[in-house]
Amino acid sequence: MNRKQQSIPTQLAPALAESQTVTRVQLDNGLTVVLREMHTAPVVSVWMWYRVGSRNERPGYTGISHWVEHMLFKGTPKYPPGSYDRLISREGGVFNAMTWLDYTAYFTTLPAAKVDLPLDIEADRMVNCLFAPEEVERERTVILSERSMYENRPTFVLSEEVQSTAIKVHPYHHETIGWPTDLRTISRDDLYNHYRAYYSPNNAVLVVAGAFHTETMLEKVKTYFASIEPRQVPQQPIPAEPPQRGERRVIVRGAGDTAYLQVAFHAVAATHPDFFPMVVLDAVLGGAKSFGGGGASNRSSRLYRALVMSGVAADADCWIGPTIDPYLWWFDLTLNEGQPLEKGEAMLWQEIERLQNEPITPEELTKAIKQVRAHFIYGAESITNQARWLGFAEVVTSPKWLAEYLDRVAAVTREEVQRIAQTYLRRDQATVGWYIPTGQNTSPIVEHNGGKDTP
Amino acid sequence: MTSPNTPQRHPMPSPDTIVTHTLPNGLRIYVYENPTVPAVVVDGALPFGSVYEPPELNGLAALTAAMLRRGTRTHSFDTLNETLDALGASIELTGGRHALDIYIQCLSEDLSYMLELTAQMLREPRFPPDEFERLKQQTLTRIQERYNDTRAMAFLAFRRLLYGDHPYGRPVTGEKDTVSRVTLEHVRAFYRQHLTPQGGQLVIVGDVRAEAVIQRVTEVLGDWHGPNLDTSLPPVERPKAMRAAHIPMEDKSQTDIVLGWLSLPRNHPDWTPLVVANTLWGQFGMGGRIGDRVREKEGMAYYAYSTLEGNFAPGMWAAAAGVAPENVTQTISILLEEARRLREEPVTADELEEVQSFLVGSLPVRLETNEGLASVIGDMAWYNLGLDYLLTYEARVRNVTAADIQRVAHMYMDPDNYVLATAGPQAEVTPVQEAQVP
Incomplete structure (x- = not known):
């Protein structure tokens, strides 16, 4: 065994760290433009990022950023509702948009020759969206339906409770989708005002990655975006979360036969020096994840070994992600039938205490660092992913943060990891959530007309 | 480099x-x-x-x-x-x-x-x-x-x-x-x-x-040998009449609907026309004609789309949507209306061209990663489509006519005899009762 112990050579790290391959300029109107020329496939990916997410929302208006994102597909004088879908699809492109705590992002990946289309669309919808009242009403029910889809999942119902209990004051309190009452009462003008407040070039980042020539592309970008006027963006202070003074617990009861446990601790901002040892500790406990989502195998991780190999849980995971302000560090268990939540929770605490009492092994540290590296390389292959990383870093952290990511992970020590466990994974800083199944929907009862052909 | x-x-x-x-x-x-x-x-x-x-x-x-x-x-x-x-x-x-x-x-x-x-x-x-x-x-x-x-x-x-x-x-x-x-x-x-x-x-x-x-x-x-496997399959029988079922799940916020028919084996000559028809029905843009009506026009669902699956034996061709219980009946009507329209109305030249361009143009995006490449090559090999499949793909898609689409819709999509499953809270009018009305 142990045939393989050599490390993955540093030069294999993606070219992201080579700053000369990334061109970054700011236009006079404040728009940040990031260009990543790469000729690995005849494709370009265009990402438009806005520095607005649920972090910028106030009580009574939760979910408004995500709803604005939906409305950006609902028409300008130039592009009527639904026309992007057709125009991009007919060129063979894929597109989507996403809203989360710190950002709203729109992307299109399509054959390189068609890059003008997404550039024109993004420039146009930055300022010209109509928010027609009938479109707003139709989208209200679409978003309520999206929320219903999430509510159908026990793990969403539980995580919404845990999140809003762990964070009481900071707007990370609520889910990005928003509370149903707000989704019923937010008006057309509320949405339009939110759009006008945050959608301006000085609050945005445009990333283009793929098969193009940088100089030509920069000229093109200027043609579409340089004439857009900058605007004052709201600078309202975001309330800091007060310290937690003791363990918090929530219980959710719902359908099914499966019990879930979620424990959330307060994490640090992505730019905090403790973020990197947290990433390493997270990998030791639950396996490394690729940057920005997507999990590696975690079957040699401590949680898997303790909780899944013992037969207590079917799944055991943890997650930490880069955010502007301190968000949460999540631990999740799916309990096997007949295994009590108390037992799963006790075993999770045992693993955490072990980390507090003794440092991780040198092998565990090496493995975590290698995993993080390998997942960077897998992700770097896709043009869409590269554009995503570059834009994400601009909005949430900084280009320097992304360029140094692998080195800072590699520099983490075992002592730091132990200190992180002692400082952040404390019982009095935890919010513990139990999903207790009520026993409904426990078998596939199919009520039908006999399953036979009826006349 | x-x-x-x-x-x-x-x-x-x-x-x-x-x-x-x-x-x-x-x-x-x-x-x-x-x-x-x-x-x-x-x-x-x-x-x-x-x-x-x-x-x-x-x-x-x-x-x-x-x-x-x-x-x-x-x-x-x-x-x-x-x-x-x-x-x-x-x-x-x-x-x-x-x-x-x-x-x-x-x-x-x-x-x-x-x-x-x-x-x-x-x-x-x-x-x-x-x-x-x-x-x-x-x-x-x-x-x-x-x-x-x-x-x-x-x-x-x-x-x-x-x-x-x-x-x-x-x-x-x-x-x-x-x-x-x-x-x-x-x-x-x-x-x-x-x-x-x-x-x-x-x-x-x-x-x-x-x-x-x-x-x-x-x-x-190279020196691994296994048993001889008999890969024959029992024939799949095409349902001759309506089949419907509802799975009651009272604790849920919305109901999922799946409605459709048998499709074809993957290597059937009608496969490409069927792909074009399915793209029109529930894929192109935001869920094709189905998405356009259920989501964009009626605002009833976050997802409404169709899916086409082929294997060695006939796969499934189905529409799916998640809607509030009170909208189940109306959604089913729309899915069926759009099936009828695909059979009865020839698609316009513009719409056909759009869908064909999408299917052809999206190929480079699908082939962007190792995973995408391996999956496409894997399908060509597994279903015996020929390793020149991608070279002839554009011509095959472009050759599909409006009449082909109506023909395959008539053959494989019967709006009077379909299979319907719903799962979620009970609606006032159950979809089963509704569906049994001819």
Whole structure:
């Protein structure tokens, strides 16, 4: 065994760290433009990022950023509702948009020759969206339906409770989708005002990655975006979360036969020096994840070994992600039938205490660092992913943060990891959530007309 | 490396760029060199799967496949996990309907070792009893979670109604009672009787040299021989009348709907017209005509789309949507109206051109990654579509006419005799009652 112990050579790290391959300029109107020329496939990916997410929302208006994102597909004088879908699809492109705590992002990946289309669309919808009242009403029910889809999942119902209990004051309190009452009462003008407040070039980042020539592309970008006027963006202070003074617990009861446990601790901002040892500790406990989502195998991780190999849980995971302000560090268990939540929770605490009492092994540290590296390389292959990383870093952290990511992970020590466990994974800083199944929907009862052909 | 001013040509996978080799034991190897990043994907398939398992042991094939990964003669499950995780690599063996799917992701420098480990899993599994008990428990938990998932249950019920007792009617994962029944003896026997390289394939895409990879595969799998597998299937019978079912799940916020018909085997000559018809019905843009009406015009759903699946035997062609219980009836009407329209109204030249351009133009995006390339090459090989499939793909799509679409819609989409499954809270008017009105 142990045939393989050599490390993955540093030069294999993606070219992201080579700053000369990334061109970054700011236009006079404040728009940040990031260009990543790469000729690995005849494709370009265009990402438009806005520095607005649920972090910028106030009580009574939760979910408004995500709803604005939906409305950006609902028409300008130039592009009527639904026309992007057709125009991009007919060129063979894929597109989507996403809203989360710190950002709203729109992307299109399509054959390189068609890059003008997404550039024109993004420039146009930055300022010209109509928010027609009938479109707003139709989208209200679409978003309520999206929320219903999430509510159908026990793990969403539980995580919404845990999140809003762990964070009481900071707007990370609520889910990005928003509370149903707000989704019923937010008006057309509320949405339009939110759009006008945050959608301006000085609050945005445009990333283009793929098969193009940088100089030509920069000229093109200027043609579409340089004439857009900058605007004052709201600078309202975001309330800091007060310290937690003791363990918090929530219980959710719902359908099914499966019990879930979620424990959330307060994490640090992505730019905090403790973020990197947290990433390493997270990998030791639950396996490394690729940057920005997507999990590696975690079957040699401590949680898997303790909780899944013992037969207590079917799944055991943890997650930490880069955010502007301190968000949460999540631990999740799916309990096997007949295994009590108390037992799963006790075993999770045992693993955490072990980390507090003794440092991780040198092998565990090496493995975590290698995993993080390998997942960077897998992700770097896709043009869409590269554009995503570059834009994400601009909005949430900084280009320097992304360029140094692998080195800072590699520099983490075992002592730091132990200190992180002692400082952040404390019982009095935890919010513990139990999903207790009520026993409904426990078998596939199919009520039908006999399953036979009826006349 | 490519210099910035000379964009490299982007060859398509074709008989000229895919290196092929067949081992004497019948295993076919396809290598496509793609030196973008120093990584590799292996996407393989061996004839195997749930279609060969007895109905009372539904889930046996999936359990058997998963057990291969849980320890070999020389490596325990734990050691395998430790080794793979330390390299940031993964090997997954999954039992499907018709295949044992092999998926490897690793850095190029580790491929040789990954192939050796995979060969051990396939040829010398240990089948440890404690791992079997854990796997079974995990599987039962997943099934339990499925029983509480409206979308999964609507699709499961749809499949049962559509296929009846045919093996395609069963979930690959199995059911609670059938999985509980499976023993390690069943697993050992199923492995001995079914797993074979004959008729299997390995597609390898990434930063590799074809010659070296083929040599390595020959070293580790060349002298492996398995049983002769009878791959014949019972015929699928096309339902001749309405079939409907509702799965009551009262605790849920919305209801999932699946409505559709049998499609065709993947290599049927009507497959391409059917793909074009399906793209129009529920794929293009935001869910095609269905998405346009249910989501964009009526604002009733976050998702409303159609899906087309083909296999060795006819797959399914179905629309799916998640809506509030009070909108179930109206949504079903819209899905059926749009099916009728596809049969009765010829598609306009513009709309047809749009859909064809999408299907042709999206190919480069699908081929952007090793994983995408391996999956497309894998399909060409598995369904015998020919390695020149991508070269002729555009012509095939462009040749589909408005009349072809109406013809396939008439043949495969009957708005009076369809299969309907719903799962979620009971609506005031149940979809079953509604659906039985002719």
